[in-house]
Amino acid sequence: MTVFVRAETPDDIEAIYRLNTAxxxxxxEEADLVDALRSSGDLLLSLVAVRDAEPVGHIAFSRLIVDAADGPVGGVALAPVSVHPGCQSEGVGSVLIRAGLEKLAARSEQVVLVVGNPTYYSRFGFSTAAGKRYPSSHSGPHFMALVIGDPAGAPIGPVRYPEAFELVN
Ligand SMILES: CC(C)(COP(=O)(O)OP(=O)(O)OC[C@H]1O[C@@H](n2cnc3c(N)ncnc32)[C@H](O)[C@@H]1OP(=O)(O)O)[C@@H](O)C(=O)NCCC(=O)NCCS
Known part of the structure; x- marks a missing residue:
């Protein structure tokens, strides 16, 4: 299935809400999280996957803070990623995750955190072992990290999520 990935526009906002809910x-909760992140200015990157002019997938990345030894440094939260139930397991989620990570790398982002199924997210380089370096309110067996670029330069430390994430705690 061919999909086209692009940044969200104001015209997508209602469709993104419906897509996340579906x-x-x-x-x-996840749809509300995206709206809350957008309202608070914490939404770093919001991409839609479009097929036949309709959004069939969405991914959100937001700003979190890593309290590294030298002081607070920006990191990225991946959440949520959603594919319309009628289009799942056709590669759309993978396309969105890879496109997002490429854009974050181009912006010199260094660390991305996600809560999800380790079998799925390990395909993109996320690991629970790396996640253990970023203690947070979301820590647990499904908490993973991906370091982009040189691991030696990546910040390590406890993580503070944007307040909007209290909606999904
Ligand atoms: C999770 C999700 C985004 C994946 O997107 P997708 O387009 O369906 O997945 P892809 O086509 O890229 O990958 C398909 C593979 O992922 C696996 N997969 C899909 N959803 C999965 C999940 N929740 N957990 C584990 N594996 C999953 C499929 O079994 C399939 O495996 P295969 O390649 O070995 O056959 C999508 O299924 C979805 O929207 N699910 C409901 C919402 C959700 O759980 N979001 C993730 C939490 S933030």
């Missing part, structure tokens, strides 16, 4: 079986 992907999470009618639950609105």
């Amino acid at each position: 992907a999470f079986d009618g639950r609105t």
Whole structure:
């Protein structure tokens, strides 16, 4: 299936809300999280995957803080990623994750954190072992990190998520 990935526009906002709600079986926490991140200015990158002019997938990246030894440094949270139930397991999620990570690398972002299924996210380089270097309110067996670029230069330390994440705690 061919999809085109692009940054969200204001015209996508309602479709993104519906898409996130549908992907999470009618639950609105993730859709509300995206809206809250957008409102608070913490949404770093929001991409939609479009097929036949319709958004069929969405991914959000937001700014979090790593309290590194030398002081606070910006990191990135990946959440949520959603693919319309009728289009899942066709590669859309993978395309969105890879496109997002490429854009973050181009912006010299260094560390991305995600909570999810380790079998799925390990495909993109995330690991639970790396996640252990970033203690946070989301730490646990599904908490993973990916260091982009030189691991020696990446900040390490406890992580503070944007306040909007209290919606999904
Ligand atoms: C998770 C999700 C984004 C993946 O996107 P996708 O387009 O369906 O997945 P892809 O086509 O890129 O990858 C498909 C593979 O991922 C696996 N997969 C899909 N969802 C998975 C999940 N929640 N956990 C583990 N593996 C999953 C499939 O089994 C498939 O494996 P295969 O390649 O070995 O056959 C999508 O299924 C979705 O929106 N799910 C509901 C919302 C959700 O759980 N989001 C993630 C949490 S933030």
